[in-house]
Amino acid sequence: MHRFLPEPVQPQAPMPHRKVIRSWLLPVVRRSTARALFLVALDVALFGLAMVATVWFHHAAVKLLCAVVAGLIIGRLFILGHDACHQSFTPHRRLNRWLGRLVFLPSLTPYSLWDVGHNVVHHGYTNLKGFDFVWHPHTLEEFQALPRWRQWLERVYRSGWASWLYYLIEVWWLRMMFPSSRQMPTRRRVFFWDCVLVSVAAVVWIAALVAASNATGQSLWLTLFAGFVLPFLTWNAMIGFVVYVHHTHAGIAWYQDKLVWASAQPFVSTTVHLTFRYRIGTLLHHIMEHTAHHVDMSIPLYRLKQAQQVLEVMLPGRIVIQQFSWRWYFDTARRCKLYDFKRRCWTNFAGQPTTEPVMVG
Numbered sequence: 001m002h003r004f005l006p007e008p009v010q011p012q013a014p015m016p017h018r019k020v021i022r023s024w025l026l027p028v029v030r031r032s033t034a035r036a037l038f039l040v041a042l043d044v045a046l047f048g049l050a051m052v053a054t055v056w057f058h059h060a061a062v063k064l065l066c067a068v069v070a071g072l073i074i075g076r077l078f079i080l081g082h083d084a085c086h087q088s089f090t091p092h093r094r095l096n097r098w099l100g101r102l103v104f105l106p107s108l109t110p111y112s113l114w115d116v117g118h119n120v121v122h123h124g125y126t127n128l129k130g131f132d133f134v135w136h137p138h139t140l141e142e143f144q145a146l147p148r149w150r151q152w153l154e155r156v157y158r159s160g161w162a163s164w165l166y167y168l169i170e171v172w173w174l175r176m177m178f179p180s181s182r183q184m185p186t187r188r189r190v191f192f193w194d195c196v197l198v199s200v201a202a203v204v205w206i207a208a209l210v211a212a213s214n215a216t217g218q219s220l221w222l223t224l225f226a227g228f229v230l231p232f233l234t235w236n237a238m239i240g241f242v243v244y245v246h247h248t249h250a251g252i253a254w255y256q257d258k259l260v261w262a263s264a265q266p267f268v269s270t271t272v273h274l275t276f277r278y279r280i281g282t283l284l285h286h287i288m289e290h291t292a293h294h295v296d297m298s299i300p301l302y303r304l305k306q307a308q309q310v311l312e313v314m315l316p317g318r319i320v321i322q323q324f325s326w327r328w329y330f331d332t333a334r335r336c337k338l339y340d341f342k343r344r345c346w347t348n349f350a351g352q353p354t355t356e357p358v359m360v361g
Contacts, residue, residue, distance in 0.1 A: 005310065011317035015265045022296045024310055028303040033090040035302055039080055039285075040099060047073045047106055054226040055212045063226040070227075071234020077103040078239065079285040079301060085115050086297045101194070105201040107235050110194035113176050113184070123297060127247055127254045127270040128261045129341070134171060134243050137254055137339035140351035155349065160333030163240030164233055172236065202228075245274050245329065246290050248336050251320045253358035256341045267294050273308060273321045281305075291319050 005024055009016060050070035054063050083089040084100030101111045117133075125131030143151060157166040175183050178195045206228055213223040249272045255261035264270075274288045275281065281288045285301045292299055292307035299307045312319055322328065335354035336346040346355040 005314060008314050008316055009318075015268065015315075015318070018265075018267055018295070021268075021311070021314075024314055025292070025296050025299060025307050028306045028310070029296065029299050030303065031088065031091045031300050032302070033092065033095070036080075036083075036090045036099070036300070039302070040103060043073060043076045043080060043103070047077060050231075051227060054231075055209070055216065055218070055223060058216075058218065060222060060226075063222065064230060067226040067230035068234050070231040072238060074106040074231055074235040075238040075242075076283075076285060078107045078109065078235070079287050081107075081109065081111070081114075082118070082287070083301045085111060086119060088298045088300045101197065105198060106231075107239075108172070108177075108198040108202055108232070110176055110191065110198055112188065112190040112194045113179065116184075116186070117171075117175055119297070123294065125261075126266050126294060127252070128258060128266070129254055129256050133175075135166070135248060137336070137346070139341065140338050140347065143338055143349065158333060158337050160330045163244055164237035165240075167240035167243070168233070168236045171240075242284075242287065245322075245324075245332075246271050246288075248332060249320055249322060250332065250335065250346065250355040251358060253344050254339050254341065268311075268315065268318055269320075270294070271320070273312070273319055274324050275321065276324050 047070060050066055050073055053066040054070060057063055057066060080089065081100045081103040084096040084103070087093055087096050089096050089099060097111070104111050104114070122132050122134060129136055138146075138154065143154065146154065156162045157170075174180075176195075177198075178192070181187065184191065206224065209223050209227040210220065212218075212227075213220045247270060252270060252272060253264065255264065255266075268291060271290045271294050273291050276288065286304040287293070287301065289304040289308035292304050292311055295311065296307070312321070335348070337349045337354075338347045338351065339345075340347050340351070340353065343353060343357050345353045345357045347353050
């Protein structure tokens with residue numbers, strides 16, 4: 001495929017227009033209904049098997065292991081729904097909407113609210129403070145003005161250990177489940193009914209586990225914890241971690257000024273391509289090939305790896321590529337606490353710079 005591309009853009013040359021960059025990716029923007037349905041059937045089956053396993057096995061340790069696996073499969077299902085919500089999963093808009101709602105149920109994600117928060121806000125204003133709300137950093141002055149309890153919570157969130165808590169509270173509970181008018185000023189009937197849909201799914205899920213516990217004579221609380229609570233918390237940890245590492249990095253800037261943000265080509269410069277060993281990226285449906293996704297949301301997940309390769313050939317030196325390691329992750333969590341928008345660098349909670357300034361332009 002690379003032989004049909006023009007010459008790569010040199011690092012010192014101006015960034016091409018987004019339309020030009022997307023034109024390089026046209027050969028991989030092909031959606032397949034059959035492939036999408038196969039992925040849905042596969043992951044729904046895996047989730048069903050994991051749920052059965054949390055009841056079938058009586059040993060507590062095995063139950064909990066199956067629960068963690070179930071949580072990771074919820075993450076896989078969510079990634080499929082994420083694609084459907086972008087209308088990049090199949091060529092059919094209505095099918096995408098209903099598939100998205102279906103595969104969002106295990107993560108208890110209201111489809112329409114995710115659509116607004118992710119597609120409109122996050123993709124429309126990635127890393128622009130005051131708009132993009134997920135993992136947005138405080139300044140030193142903002143942090144010092146917070147109540148003590150909130151300062152403590154921010155320290156917990158950015159410790160590296162609490163991505164599950166951040167997503168559970170700040171995204172799912174506050175912005176996804178019947179959000180207040182303060183969190184979601186726009187009020188639409190579809191928001192309410194999507195929240196009702198996932199609430200009913202949760203009730204049915206819990207009721208099925210109660211019935212299974214009674215039928216097998218097992219502990220109700222252990223069955224509920226292994227079959228519902230731990231999978232849901234594992235899913236929250238997964239999504240909190242994924243969103244954090246996508247947009248938090250010593251080489252990734254956040255912005256306050258919309259004009260400066262727009263001139264920085266944010267569709268390329270505000271996200272990380274995190275690479276893994278052992279084909280973990282494949283297990284995560286290639287969601288870590290994230291630069292390609294931000295450049296063109298219409299690329300289906302099963303073509304993101306090819307698209308990312310094209311971008312890295314055509315834009316050498318422009319894309320932040322990071323090999324994942326736990327050492328890197330916890331070093332990032334240690335250094336990236338607050339953000340200094342004037343110096344364009346991360347700081348600790350005392351306001352002392354912990355990263356080099358990011359050059360823009």
